[in-house]
Amino acid sequence: MLSEQRHKMILDILKEKRSVTVTELTNLLNISESTARRDIVMLDKAGRLVKVFGGAVLPDHTYQMAEPTVMQKSEVNREEKKRIAKYAASLIQPEDFIYLDAGTTTGYMLDFMEETKATFVTNAVAHAQKLAAKGAHVVLIGGTLKNSTEAVVGTMAVLTLKDYHFTKGFFGTNGVSRTAGFTTPDANEALVKRTAVEQCMKAYVLCDNSKFNVVSAVTFSSLASGTILTDKKQEEFEEIATIVYA
Amino acid sequence: MLSEQRHKMILDILKEKRSVTVTELTNLLNISESTARRDIVMLDKAGRLVKVFGGAVLPDHTYQMAEPTVMQKSEVNREEKKRIAKYAASLIQPEDFIYLDAGTTTGYMLDFMEETKATFVTNAVAHAQKLAAKGAHVVLIGGTLKNSTEAVVGTMAVLTLKDYHFTKGFFGTNGVSRTAGFTTPDANEALVKRTAVEQCMKAYVLCDNSKFNVVSAVTFSSLASGTILTDKKQEEFEEIATIVYA
DNA sequence: TTAGTATGATTGATTTTGAATGATTTTGAC
DNA sequence: GTCAAAATCATTCAAAATCAATCATACTAA
Numbered sequence: 184m185l186s187e188q189r190h191k192m193i194l195d196i197l198k199e200k201r202s203v204t205v206t207e208l209t210n211l212l213n214i215s216e217s218t219a220r221r222d223i224v225m226l227d228k229a230g231r232l233v234k235v236f237g238g239a240v241l242p243d244h245t246y247q248m249a250e251p252t253v254m255q256k257s258e259v260n261r262e263e264k265k266r267i268a269k270y271a272a273s274l275i276q277p278e279d280f281i282y283l284d285a286g287t288t289t290g291y292m293l294d295f296m297e298e299t300k301a302t303f304v305t306n307a308v309a310h311a312q313k314l315a316a317k318g319a320h321v322v323l324i325g326g327t328l329k330n331s332t333e334a335v336v337g338t339m340a341v342l343t344l345k346d347y348h349f350t351k352g353f354f355g356t357n358g359v360s361r362t363a364g365f366t367t368p369d370a371n372e373a374l375v376k377r378t379a380v381e382q383c384m385k386a387y388v389l390c391d392n393s394k395f396n397v398v399s400a401v402t403f404s405s406l407a408s409g410t411i412l413t414d415k416k417q418e419e420f421e422e423i424a425t426i427v428y429a
Numbered sequence: 430m431l432s433e434q435r436h437k438m439i440l441d442i443l444k445e446k447r448s449v450t451v452t453e454l455t456n457l458l459n460i461s462e463s464t465a466r467r468d469i470v471m472l473d474k475a476g477r478l479v480k481v482f483g484g485a486v487l488p489d490h491t492y493q494m495a496e497p498t499v500m501q502k503s504e505v506n507r508e509e510k511k512r513i514a515k516y517a518a519s520l521i522q523p524e525d526f527i528y529l530d531a532g533t534t535t536g537y538m539l540d541f542m543e544e545t546k547a548t549f550v551t552n553a554v555a556h557a558q559k560l561a562a563k564g565a566h567v568v569l570i571g572g573t574l575k576n577s578t579e580a581v582v583g584t585m586a587v588l589t590l591k592d593y594h595f596t597k598g599f600f601g602t603n604g605v606s607r608t609a610g611f612t613t614p615d616a617n618e619a620l621v622k623r624t625a626v627e628q629c630m631k632a633y634v635l636c637d638n639s640k641f642n643v644v645s646a647v648t649f650s651s652l653a654s655g656t657i658l659t660d661k662k663q664e665e666f667e668e669i670a671t672i673v674y675a
Numbered sequence: 676t677t678a679g680t681a682t683g684a685t686t687g688a689t690t691t692t693g694a695a696t697g698a699t700t701t702t703g704a705c
Numbered sequence: 706g707t708c709a710a711a712a713t714c715a716t717t718c719a720a721a722a723t724c725a726a727t728c729a730t731a732c733t734a735a
Contacts (some may be wrong), residue, residue, distance in 0.1 A: 432681080460682085460683090461682065462683085467681090467682085483690095
């Protein structure tokens with residue numbers, strides 16, 4: 184069997200079970216312990232999994248690193264997200280200076296974007312590439328690209344952002360809560376989001392209905408700092424937040 | 430059987446199974462091991478598949494987004510570029526602070542890179558993603574994302590670079606000339622390259638033999654500022670440039 | 676014919692694999 | 706907590722698989 188095949192199988196098993204032991208691999212793939220170990224070491228070096236005593240586990244990405252994961256995630260409330268994204272995209276004017284946050288929902292905006300005369304700034308690598316392909320003037324924030332091929336984070340990113348003053352910014356979020364505000368799982372990510380929100384004259388947070396009353400690890404902004412764009416009426420939030428329905 | 434037919438069949442099999450061994454091919458196509466190997470080598474050189482130990486697999490689709498522009502260019506002198514890249518990659522030490530220029534040749538370096546303990550800075554989006562996936566500490570220079578390529582350029586990129594001091598830098602070039610030095614077609618890219626070269630204690634320029642005595646639009650560095658890495662002896666350049674043969 | 680090319684077999688070199696070894700880490704009893 | 710047994714590990718080595726290079730043969734086209 185080709186080592187590539189084995190590697191793929193190991194990653195598939197991991198995707199299924201989230202962790203695997205060396206012994207399990209020797210049985211499942213019918214290979215020697217040595218080979219199983221060697222494969223684990225290789226995949227670990229390549230960053231595809233994390234080697235631990237006894238076997239291997241999936242790296243815990245805060246942001247999805249491979250397409251399939253992003254794909255799966257974007258399945259949830261896909262239509263709603265698209266509707267919200269479409270509305271958000273319609274808010275962009277030719278003279279705008281736009282910040283575009285990383286994430287699946289903001290990603291959908293690109294499909295509905297007709298206005299490419301505006302200038303875009305983003306920390307999302309994929310979004311920047313798509314925008315550039317559309318012929319837009321796009322600036323990619325510099326900084327650390329962490330184990331995620333998605334978004335740029337870190338001190339450099341934050342410092343750079345402080346020099347910019349956006350007319351509008353579009354953000355994704357993992358949770359919207361009356362007490363915790365807008366939250367996201369990753370601290371570094373949160374820092375970038377927070378800074379970017381502060382630099383926006385008007386910050387829009389795109390939330391499909393699954394995000395309400397959800398609290399993730401780190402708050403990146405209070406409800407007051409942004410306008411919520413969503414699809415379904417959220418009565419309990421209307422008194423303490425500005426909500427626009429797509 | 431015509432070799433073209435075999436090639437098509439091999440690619441069809443690959444499309445079906447994603448990977449195939451040499452032995453499988455000898456049985457399925459009823460050809461000798463030698464022929465199977467030769468076909469694999471040819472298709473690999475043409476970039477239609479990736480030769481691995483024991484057989485062949487389909488090219489990596491993970492970074493397909495940015496590939497297409499790169500793919501076509503990479504046909505010329507593929508093997509030479511790879512050899513040069515392999516040698517260049519071997520120069521990287523754990524404690525190094527590396528600048529990695531955009532381009533196909535520098536891109537090949539990533540495949541040979543075992544040392545991911547070093548810190549990398551790059552203006553190439555695709556390279557940054559690959560490095561991050563390998564688990565390396567990688568900083569992506571911020572700036573404007575050009576429509577045509579996958580490289581970041583512009584004032585912001587240049588200014589950011591001036592704060593960095595690299596132990597080693599690896600650069601691609603479109604031309605090497607005794608009078609014009611290292612040249613590249615795009616002025617913006619030239620500016621970034623020039624700045625990056627200046628910030629390197631040691632700058633390596635990777636040139637396959639097709640680049641010699643070629644002059645492109647804009648000079649980004651004099652021959653004296655960099656060490657040339659190439660594959661074939663270049664007598665006429667040896668007196669005025671430092672050349673290392675891979 | 677004769678040069679040019681494709682094929683298949685053979686060879687020694689290289690790479691991968693699996694088993695064995697002793698070292699290291701974890702576990703569980705105390 | 707300590708200690709010893711069990712499990713897991715990294716390293717080494719030889720066997721097996723695979724490879725690149727070479728050569729002889731067969732076929733093709735001028």
